[in-house]
Amino acid sequence: MKVAIIAGSVYGSAEEVARHAQQLIKDAGHEVLFNPRATLADLQTFAPEALLAVSSTTGMGELPDNIQPLYHQIRDVLPAAWRGLPGGVIALGDASYGDTFCAGGELMRELFGELGIREVQEMLRLDASETVTPESDAEPWLAEFIGQLNA
Numbered sequence: 001m002k003v004a005i006i007a008g009s010v011y012g013s014a015e016e017v018a019r020h021a022q023q024l025i026k027d028a029g030h031e032v033l034f035n036p037r038a039t040l041a042d043l044q045t046f047a048p049e050a051l052l053a054v055s056s057t058t059g060m061g062e063l064p065d066n067i068q069p070l071y072h073q074i075r076d077v078l079p080a081a082w083r084g085l086p087g088g089v090i091a092l093g094d095a096s097y098g099d100t101f102c103a104g105g106e107l108m109r110e111l112f113g114e115l116g117i118r119e120v121q122e123m124l125r126l127d128a129s130e131t132v133t134p135e136s137d138a139e140p141w142l143a144e145f146i147g148q149l150n151a
């Protein structure tokens, strides 16, 4: 299956999680597109059969700058070809930010909802106030996600 990974990161943690996800999904025999600077055209050319978003949160509950252009491009177009595809979101945040905890991931979830992407499992929230190993913490969730792709 062709899996596209979309990543939003300020300091690199979410990008590392996305890179780790890329490796695990490839090891499971899937084809993966992961480029932190991917455009909508790149994604449409790849023709994904599943989507994974990995994003941290910055500012007061905002998406990182690197993913903003892609987020808006996708939102403006809402590619019909992605309707019904399986997908999932990994959100990185810090619970000490209170109400805006993992708000960037929530924005990606809302976008997936608008796209008609089928969320195959509940969004994973990785809390930087509790862990410094988000890549390995994401592994059980990713194993389930990969299992859902094979289902």
Ligand SMILES: Cc1cc2nc3c(=O)[nH]c(=O)nc-3n(C[C@H](O)[C@H](O)[C@H](O)COP(=O)(O)O)c2cc1C
Binding pocket: 008, 009, 010, 011, 012, 013, 014, 015, 056, 057, 058, 059, 060, 061, 062, 064, 092, 093, 094, 095, 097, 100, 101, 102, 103, 128
């Ligand atoms: C300036 C700044 C603002 C942040 N705002 C939020 C926020 O509103 N909500 C949240 O859950 N985390 C917030 N965080 C925490 C980051 O999302 C978290 O540390 C994450 O692991 C960073 O991932 P990255 O290295 O991929 O950017 C903020 C961090 C910084 C430095």
